[in-house]
Every structure is written in C-alpha cells, then in structure tokens.
Amino acid sequence: MIEPNNSILSIGQQCRLLSISRSSFYYKPKGETEQNLGLMRRIDEQFLETPFFGVRQMTWHLRNDGHLVNEKRIRRLMRLMGLMPIYQKPNTSRPAKGHKTYPYLLRGLRVERPNQVWCSDITYLPMRRGFLYLVAIMDWHTRKVLAWRISNTLEADFCVEALNEAIHKFGPPEIMNTDQGSQFTSFAWTDRLRRTGVRISMDGKGRFLDNIFIERLWRTLKYECAYLHAWETGSEAKAGIRK
Known part of the structure; x- marks a missing residue:
C-alpha cells in the first residue's frame, strides 16, 4: 500500500x-x-x-x-x-539602485591592438509576434564580434554568458567599456571582469560617441537582417543573426 x-x-x-x-x-x-x-x-x-x-x-x-x-x-x-x-545633461543612463558605476577610461586613449579594449551593448530585436534582446561583445580595434547571445528578458545572465564565451575564446581584454545599464553594473558582470583582471570603463554621461562602433553594428544588423525578416521563433532569430 x-x-x-x-x-x-x-x-x-x-x-x-x-x-x-x-x-x-x-x-x-x-x-x-x-x-x-x-x-x-x-x-x-x-x-x-x-x-x-x-x-x-x-x-x-x-x-x-x-x-x-x-x-x-x-x-x-x-x-x-x-x-x-542620449541627453546632453546628466541622466543618460540609469544603473540599478545600489549598483556601483565606474569612470570612463578611454578619454585620450589610442587603441592600437586587439584585446586592448572591448565594448558591449544590448539592443531590441523585433519578431513577428514578440521581441527579443541581443547582446554583443566587440573588439574596438578589429571591430570583430567576439560573442553574442539573445534573450527574452533583460536580466544580466545572457550578458555574462556572452562575456564568458569571449574570454574563453580570446582571453581577457585590458579594458571593457559599456554604458551604465543595470546589466553592466550588476555584480555578476563586474565581478567576472574584476576576477579576470579587466579594468572596467563606463560611458560618460552625455557621451553619445563612446559606443559608436557597436551602435553602427546594430544599425547594419537591423536594416540588413532583422527588419527584412519576420522571425517567428528564437531559433530562427539565432540562425538569421549568426548568418
């Protein structure tokens, strides 16, 4: 029984x-x-x-x-x-309450070699019946996309996954530059960088050119890929982005 x-x-x-x-x-x-x-x-x-x-x-x-x-x-x-x-005044980005932000380290810096400076950003991806978010890790010198992930939420996890892949494939950079969004001020993101010895740089307020290379990537990706296809599923979006 x-x-x-x-x-x-x-x-x-x-x-x-x-x-x-x-x-x-x-x-x-x-x-x-x-x-x-x-x-x-x-x-x-x-x-x-x-x-x-x-x-x-x-x-x-x-x-x-x-x-x-x-x-x-x-x-x-x-x-x-x-x-x-972008505002030409304070309040260009909003880190989560209690998250530490870091100074901008690229002012006057000559980027002359791979792995000297990486940058990262998140963008919105339209789908036929919804939307996803895409994060990419890019090398400033070569403009190469080192790793990327898509997610249906704006949690920090998918950003950290992309960062881990990039570090595993190419080794850590000297400097990582991002905006002050909550994903990039999160403990999971900053702790991963600190433990690897990477210096953390965050865009200055009102500095719209700080992440210009990855913004150009988003523009190209959307006009030449995302806007031309009405993806139904995440797997379709992944295949399209990878191509």
Missing part, C-alpha cells in the same frame, strides 16, 4: 504560503498586442535615426505619423525595449 505524500501541498495551501490569491496562481501573462508590437517596431526604427529622442519627442513623432498615443504608453514601451535616449 502506498502512503499518501503529505509533502505535496494543495493549490490553496501553496497560495497561502506564497501570500498570493488563487487567481494570481493561475494567471498567465499576456504578450503585447499587435498594435503595441507595431509601435515598438516604429520606435526602434526611429531610435536608430534619432537616438536623442526621449519619450516626449518620440510621442510627438508617432502622433505626426498618425498614431494616437500618449506619453505614458510610449514611456512604458521604450522602457520595455530597454531604450535610453
């Missing part, structure tokens, strides 16, 4: 243990609407042309294109896409 397993909790017990309602337990998050996905595609295209457009300017631009949108909606979508406009 098999004794009942008393360690298995009922749905109600699990909900009480987690302090959530039963309806929340069964809730499945909904994806973005077709209309919002279309807006996100338009925002992404315009942002490549005018990376200094903030929420207000982007809202005005979309309204002039005939889209009935308000600033609250555009702010949410731009935040979801991980877009941060």
